[in-house]
Amino acid sequence: MEGLKFIDTPALILDKAVLLKNIQEMSALANKAGVKLRPHIKAHKCSKISNLQIANGASGITVAKVSEAEVMFSAGIKDILIAYQLINTEKINRVISLIKKGASISCLLDNLCQTKKLNNAAKENNLIIDTYVEVDSGLKRTGLEPEDVVGFVNELKSFDGLRFKGILTHAGQVYGALKVNVPAIGHQEGMIMEKVAKSLENAGFVDFEVSVGATPTVKYSAYNPKVTEIRPGNYVFNDAIQVGLGTAERDRCSLKVLTTVISKPAPDRIIIDAGSKTLALDKGAHGTEVVTGFGIVNGYPNLILERLSEEHGVIKVSSAGKVPAIGDKILIIPNHACPVANLAEELILIEHGKENESWVIDARGKNK
Amino acid sequence: MEGLKFIDTPALILDKAVLLKNIQEMSALANKAGVKLRPHIKAHKCSKISNLQIANGASGITVAKVSEAEVMFSAGIKDILIAYQLINTEKINRVISLIKKGASISCLLDNLCQTKKLNNAAKENNLIIDTYVEVDSGLKRTGLEPEDVVGFVNELKSFDGLRFKGILTHAGQVYGALKVNVPAIGHQEGMIMEKVAKSLENAGFVDFEVSVGATPTVKYSAYNPKVTEIRPGNYVFNDAIQVGLGTAERDRCSLKVLTTVISKPAPDRIIIDAGSKTLALDKGAHGTEVVTGFGIVNGYPNLILERLSEEHGVIKVSSAGKVPAIGDKILIIPNHACPVANLAEELILIEHGKENESWVIDARGKNK
Structure with a gap:
């Protein structure tokens, strides 16, 4: 990080x-x-x-x-x-x-x-x-x-x-x-x-x-x-749905959404700056059977990404464990990576944990 | 049309x-x-x-x-x-x-x-x-x-x-x-x-x-x-959720998605060229209480937009009535207009039922 x-x-x-x-x-x-x-x-x-x-x-x-x-x-x-x-x-x-x-x-x-x-x-x-x-x-x-x-x-x-x-x-x-x-x-x-x-x-x-x-x-x-x-x-x-289906392990999810904690209005609630306009609302074709919430909060097993507004993600602190502070950055493995890439303009590539270059998602939004 | x-x-x-x-x-x-x-x-x-x-x-x-x-x-x-x-x-x-x-x-x-x-x-x-x-x-x-x-x-x-x-x-x-x-x-x-x-x-x-x-x-x-x-x-x-909440009548929904029937593989199934990458998966915060399906099929009360893949909409013919043919264009009132505008590059304005001009959705995808 x-x-x-x-x-x-x-x-x-x-x-x-x-x-x-x-x-x-x-x-x-x-x-x-x-x-x-x-x-x-x-x-x-x-x-x-x-x-x-x-x-x-x-x-x-x-x-x-x-x-x-x-x-x-x-x-x-x-x-x-x-x-x-x-x-x-x-x-x-x-x-x-x-x-x-x-x-x-x-x-x-x-x-x-x-x-x-x-x-x-x-x-x-x-x-x-x-x-x-x-x-x-x-x-x-x-x-x-x-x-x-x-x-x-x-x-x-x-x-x-x-x-x-x-x-x-x-x-x-x-x-x-x-x-x-x-x-x-x-x-x-x-x-x-x-x-x-x-x-x-x-x-x-x-x-x-x-x-x-x-x-x-x-x-x-x-x-x-x-x-x-x-x-x-x-x-x-790969993504949380593939992990849920057993297709890939979590360490083979190459795409994550980097997001910042912007508010902590209650002890059991954290707000991040990624909502449905970044993560999409996909929950798998059958809803909650293979995924929980709207993405996996990487490295925080005690946090569930419970709700998405358009630009806000509402995380529930579901049990004891470390909790990020306002201003901290956290990574989310999206439920379904395909609509996520379609919502963004670029991919930021990291190598050895550091920013390397950015690639334009040049066919983003091309739906005709 | x-x-x-x-x-x-x-x-x-x-x-x-x-x-x-x-x-x-x-x-x-x-x-x-x-x-x-x-x-x-x-x-x-x-x-x-x-x-x-x-x-x-x-x-x-x-x-x-x-x-x-x-x-x-x-x-x-x-x-x-x-x-x-x-x-x-x-x-x-x-x-x-x-x-x-x-x-x-x-x-x-x-x-x-x-x-x-x-x-x-x-x-x-x-x-x-x-x-x-x-x-x-x-x-x-x-x-x-x-x-x-x-x-x-x-x-x-x-x-x-x-x-x-x-x-x-x-x-x-x-x-x-x-x-x-x-x-x-x-x-x-x-x-x-x-x-x-x-x-x-x-x-x-x-x-x-x-x-x-x-x-x-x-x-x-x-x-x-x-x-x-x-x-x-x-x-x-306005949109299908506003109609469901009683905020607006259907005739006050100014934004619709124009889509084409691309396949009719079964008598009770029609496929259109708008999926979740066009219509988004929003069903309202409480799911199906105020909306049915993923949008209102305008002018076809017998059709329910039942499933969305990324680029396909699957419509169920739920009762007797007119059914569009392959190649026909139909209009969908989206469940939630806000993510729909964010997924597109332009709005095509119509006046008196005819194409008039197009407006760029210039802040589309601006999530930073």
Whole structure:
């Protein structure tokens, strides 16, 4: 903490050594499983981190939004999967523009309306756009039911502006699960995709990607023999939810929020200068099952971050132990690191406990 | 909706006529109650709106962060209350710098640690800084207990770099209350401050501000004979929580999120392109008591915005009625407008249902 005392707060502190360890370990997992690693950048929205992932073996990146793809392409990354159903003409035009500039873009499909729009745009521009087809492996968000995939991929043949590149799923329901159920969800993610892949092979399709992954599930789904690609995102940071799910130990949480105690109005109450506009209100998909409060107060097991206003965090002193004074700085491990990075403008990197440099979160707020 | 069909999504749509009506009505309330209006800009973080508030009679503004004050001062606003306990040297130095540039800044106190720091900085720079003393009227966040205020204000006399300007409270606990209890909380906010004001008068203090207010409570607290100033914020927009608390009718919600249906994977499920990174996860302080889901799907009473991922909204079709198609655009009234504005880069203003201009949310993300 000594090295952080001159940093104004709230600030996002990123431990460079832990970040690098998290990145390298995921690359090692992908190598061991014999799959490509295409990390989702939504967690960090920072092109410096994307490039570090690429430098450490990632084959490309995944984004949710065209505006994220634009930022990452500007930073030199060419192989980008936009894992999101594109509908609006403006977004499709921006994808076309990126492809014309040399980006290798893949898009995601789960319905004919957007398939037609994307196909028309591709043909008007004499392009062929790579596409993944989304499969629902239990999240019940977007994606086709597994049994409907072969029919849909067969229909795709008639859209000659599009090329079928593979199938994709995201078992995001793991974030609503208990720790004990995580391995089963990961294995099931792989097995559902294996079944769909075999059906596609039986229908004559060859050489397609089978893309899976969320940070908690990849260590189980990546080893499925049919899986070819994983797309974890959060692992660069980890957070209290990952700790609660058993995905990472607390010492592998590379991102923390540095905050200052601004008031101590009662013996059992401390107020810090980080609220929901810094830490976000995420409590995990199922609320309090894997996390307590709105973040872990690092080094103070007796403190619970009980409430968040927009710019205030209200900490309850829940039992005996040391309690920070007004003006003291403390670190919070956020519940969910992804919205936290999206709320900030920069990451302050520390090495050996000292401020080293700052990285702009250049795709922060890019939601179009 | 016809006029919005070419706007890419998700986008924040601001109805200019409703915005103006909300601003003028609050100014009228302040006039009628004979109090100053010093709106909190945290709700909109947009200097164009701050200036509109000033042009319609606001005497100054309230901010939470020095960086918000800097943005607003750059936009021509001079009278700024930073309603937040400043501790960090960097923030205090920036306040001093603003004062030297001609800003009229007031600061907030509730403890001696920050009082000493602010006083030292003022004296080192040969300045006298105006200060409000915060009173806790039931929120149990920051602020002194009412009975401790006179003692604290007496102690302030020995800090000759600071001037006692008034007392301040925020009855934010109203956001955790039921609609039926809102008037009582507002009246109590006024009565607690009246009692403290009388104690201060008995101790010889005269001509100080008595500042109260949250959007739901001002219509009750502003009329207290001792209150001199109100600081509502959210009223410029209103939102689903205000509707739930009975503060505003739905037609007075000026801010909506325009979003596109991107997928319809099941008859009872629709996916839109706005998730927690656009709409935030706020459900009101007490969760589901005054709101249902994560926003009101405008014009579709049969649709409930049931789940938010980061970039996806999952809508449940809960009963018979019209259902939008893939590619259709729909409007969502957010649960809590303040974090929504903070997540976006611009407001798209509409007049007579058509896009008119866009306003940059220039203090977005300014949390230091």
